[in-house]
Amino acid sequence: MLKREPYIDMVIGPQSYHKINDKILNYKKIKEKISETEFDTVSKFDELQKIKSTNNKISTFLTIQEGCDKFCHFCVVPYTRGPEYSRPFKQILEEAKNQIKLGSKEIILLGQNVNAYSFIDGKKEYRLSHLLKELNKIENLNRLSFTTSHPKDMTEDLIECFNECSKLIPFLHLPVQSGSNKILKLMNRKHNIEFYYSIVEKLKKANPNISFSSDFIIGYPGEEEQDFEKTLNLIKDLKFINSYSFIFSPRPGTPAAKIKKINEQKAKERLNIVQKELFSHQLKNNKSLEGKEVEVLVENKMKNQNSFFGRTDKTTGVIFSSKSCKPGDLIKVDINSSNQNNLFGKHRDQNFIAA
Numbered sequence: 001m002l003k004r005e006p007y008i009d010m011v012i013g014p015q016s017y018h019k020i021n022d023k024i025l026n027y028k029k030i031k032e033k034i035s036e037t038e039f040d041t042v043s044k045f046d047e048l049q050k051i052k053s054t055n056n057k058i059s060t061f062l063t064i065q066e067g068c069d070k071f072c073h074f075c076v077v078p079y080t081r082g083p084e085y086s087r088p089f090k091q092i093l094e095e096a097k098n099q100i101k102l103g104s105k106e107i108i109l110l111g112q113n114v115n116a117y118s119f120i121d122g123k124k125e126y127r128l129s130h131l132l133k134e135l136n137k138i139e140n141l142n143r144l145s146f147t148t149s150h151p152k153d154m155t156e157d158l159i160e161c162f163n164e165c166s167k168l169i170p171f172l173h174l175p176v177q178s179g180s181n182k183i184l185k186l187m188n189r190k191h192n193i194e195f196y197y198s199i200v201e202k203l204k205k206a207n208p209n210i211s212f213s214s215d216f217i218i219g220y221p222g223e224e225e226q227d228f229e230k231t232l233n234l235i236k237d238l239k240f241i242n243s244y245s246f247i248f249s250p251r252p253g254t255p256a257a258k259i260k261k262i263n264e265q266k267a268k269e270r271l272n273i274v275q276k277e278l279f280s281h282q283l284k285n286n287k288s289l290e291g292k293e294v295e296v297l298v299e300n301k302m303k304n305q306n307s308f309f310g311r312t313d314k315t316t317g318v319i320f321s322s323k324s325c326k327p328g329d330l331i332k333v334d335i336n337s338s339n340q341n342n343l344f345g346k347h348r349d350q351n352f353i354a355a
């Protein structure tokens with residue numbers, strides 16, 4: 001980029017953004033183009049840790065892991081974010097406790113491969129399940145979740161958390177990408193459909209109330225009609241309540257970018273069919289909640305309206321009226337209508353549980 005575009009003075013990678021001030025000051029002095037794209041994850045988190053957060057949001061996104069060692073053939077993350085790195089266990093707990101003191105009611109643990117989290121302290125290995133169990137004990141916290149997970153890293157101890165941790169929401173984003181074993185192999189996904197089903201079954205056993213969302217890449221090089229049918233059948237079968245679907249788009253430098261793409265029109269037609277199916281499940285699921293009561297974590301009062309916004313324990317957005325609630329409350333809302341993305345209702349003010 002520096003060679004190609006004369007107007008670019010600096011390239012600073014995502015693992016070096018803590019150095020941005022120094023780099024700008026340095027550039028002003030030396031007037032030479034700067035490239036800072038090392039995978040210096042340890043130093044980044046050490047630096048960021050020194051900045052005392054004053055964020056008082058109801059939901060806190062807390063990065064616990066970065067990078068990826070899986071090398072799916074379509075993905076740039078292993079090249080741009082480097083190898084898997086997990087932040088120190090105690091550092092994460094301290095940060096979470098600080099955020100909760102500042103008013104957070106929900107902690108969302110983040111990582112490109114969040115469930116590959118593994119931090120060794122002496123002889124002890126701390127995994128995501130240890131983190132969830134510790135966070136679950138914190139009194140003023142209402143909800144816990146984590147994203148994004150790889151099916152391969154859904155270990156037994158982590159699955160058990162969906163039974164043991166009362167604050168862990170009954171919802172998991174678990175990308176599958178395709179319903180065809182042939183395509184999963186071409187993608188280098190390191191799991192097959194039978195394995196994916198076995199994980200879903202175990203999770204349902206741990207918490208029968210659990211729902212799922214997923215990611216789908218449609219029109220991957222080599223995808224034939226029968227592969228596409230398998231993806232569609234998987235969607236019909238597992239009834240994801242929310243999902244992301246895209247047509248395959250080659251990323252420069254990845255193995256998949258070198259393979260011949262399938263016909264673009266065909267890929268578009270397949271994506272339309274898949275999205276129709278996914279959206280209809282989403283809508284059906286929201287409609288099934290009309291006339292029912294749902295528990296909502298209040299996030300904010302909506303601008304210029306007399307309504308509030310919050311989320312169910314499955315992350316669906318809820319817009320509702322209320323006379324007494326405030327951000328951070330966990331309340332009951334009667335749902336009276338819905339669309340594909342949101343539920344609409346009224347707070348049962350008289351039954352409200354203060355945060």
Ligand code: SF4
Nearest residue numbers: 068070071072075077
């Ligand atoms: S899709 Fe996920 S698991 Fe695969 S390489 Fe990218 S970040 Fe890693």
